[in-house]
Amino acid sequence: MTHEEIRAYAMQYLRNHHRKVSKFLGEERLLREAGAIAELARMEMNAIKAIAPGMTDDEAWAEARSLFLVRPDWAYDEMNREDDADED
Secondary structure, eight states: OOHHHHHHHHHHHHHHHOHHHHHHHHHHHHHHHHHHHHHHHHHHHHHHHHHSTTOOHHHHHHHHHHHHSSOOHHHHHHHHHHHHHHHO
16 A cells, blocks of 8 residues: 555545544645554554565555554544633
8 A cells, every 4th residue: 555545544534533623623734644644554564564574565554554543532632622722
């Protein structure tokens, strides 16, 4: 899988499962965050494949994605802080 494919998958995940966060972040930041997820996932995939040399990218992605496609707690925290600041 390419970086762009992993990034697209991460963006789709965030848009489908964390709509409020996606809207809060906006398109540009969402793209940056998805790119960071893709970079970390690729590093993990490479590490997994180094341990299991016969593993394909798809198999490594299946292992790595559960580590990086998770609830973005940091974004929810940021949204809450901004909401609290707006209330003050």
